[in-house]
Amino acid sequence: MHVTFSEADLAFQEEVRTFFRDEYPDEIREAVSSGEELPREMQIRWQKILFEKGWAGINWPTEHGGTGWTPVQKYIYAREEGNANAPVIVPFGLNMVGPVIYTFGSEAQKNRFLPDILASNTWWCQGYSEPGAGSDLASLKTKGDLVGDHxxxxxxxxxTTLGQFADWIFCLVRTTSDVARRQEGISFLLIDMKSPGVTVKPIILLDGTHEVNEIHFDNVEVPVENLVGEEGKGWTYGKVLLQHERTNSANTFRSEYRLRKLREQAATSVRGAPPLADDKNFMRRLAAVEVELKGLEYTELRTLAAVSSGKAPGPESSFLKIKGTEIQQAIDTLYMDAAGYYALPYRADPSVGEGTETLTALRYFNFRKATIYAGSNEIQKNIIAKHVLGL
Ligand SMILES: Cc1cc2nc3c(=O)[nH]c(=O)nc-3n(C[C@H](O)[C@H](O)[C@H](O)COP(=O)(O)OP(=O)(O)OC[C@H]3O[C@@H](n4cnc5c(N)ncnc54)[C@H](O)[C@@H]3O)c2cc1C
Structure with a gap:
């Protein structure tokens, strides 16, 4: 396997590096570094900067305003984005429903929705999970009945992540009950959050943050033209979307950035104490995570080589998701150990602890979610057992 880039790719790398150095606003950079959740306005501002540059639709084909980049260019971009610690793009529009609409949607849907998604003029959220349907998503009960043209x-x-900000929600809805397999009869609907009968109920997490919601639909009328593709084929479209979501969950280069920062911190003496780098046990554990991450990076490169030669990505998205999220959580644990008891009183008393240490515990607990969302890691292991190992 060759891991050197061509001259053209190296020139592209330089262009991306310069962009992140010169056009990533300090105000947003500092907000991301603080570890606090990025306010909605900053998310949108950053996505609009990418749009102006023509880099909002990384995975989108050029005919719909995307970059049309090769897999190698996407890889280079992801690496520079991680190294710059740039904001994580809100995925629901750009990475999820956008690709579903340009792949399976009608011309009218493409014209109506894609430009606003690309320009971050609309905020989308994802309506898959239900109180009784998570891992076993095919048991979902939200129902759509055809009445006239609705x-x-x-x-x-x-x-529903960040549903409180959303203008639109894409939903998997059961439109036919009389089916041979439960995966049949589910449709992919685009629903305007301002429709009468839609209620957003916040779910406040243990740390007091409002990140997720319950969305109730009470006789909500959705025009027939908001059905994507064929009625009853939503499961197929939803699966395509989930593969994108899982591959993006690996976050290799953001992990690389965090490990590098941790090494820098470990080399510094804090409050007169010997630097953490003197602690052989801590440094051995740090090195072990670095080795795991290097392994993940090479697996990603292997996937990239396969995709570059025309192969469609398959169940390796499950592998990348498991390993990537396990490594993220291992890094959070190292940060907790490094901060010691200064990490404990998060949000409780800002006078205790220094700098961003008090946010360490907040991130540690918040990111327990990484092994659950986008299909839990246990479910990814089932997929690997079935589709890779043939068990
Ligand atoms: C922070 C956060 C944000 C989310 N955002 C969204 C969103 O925006 N939109 C959306 O639609 N959903 C979202 N989800 C939902 C997420 O996709 C589900 O939580 C996930 O699919 C698991 O479903 P569940 O919570 O119902 O758990 P369950 O399915 O009840 O699973 C409980 C436990 O049992 C294990 N388990 C279940 N079945 C099996 C099996 N067959 N084999 C082995 N182990 C099994 C699971 O791994 C898990 O550990 C979010 C979840 C979280 C935590």
């Missing part, structure tokens, strides 16, 4: 939707979606 689907009348009733049911509840849950864990």
């Amino acid at each position: 689907w009348v939707v009733n049911g509840t979606k849950t864990w």
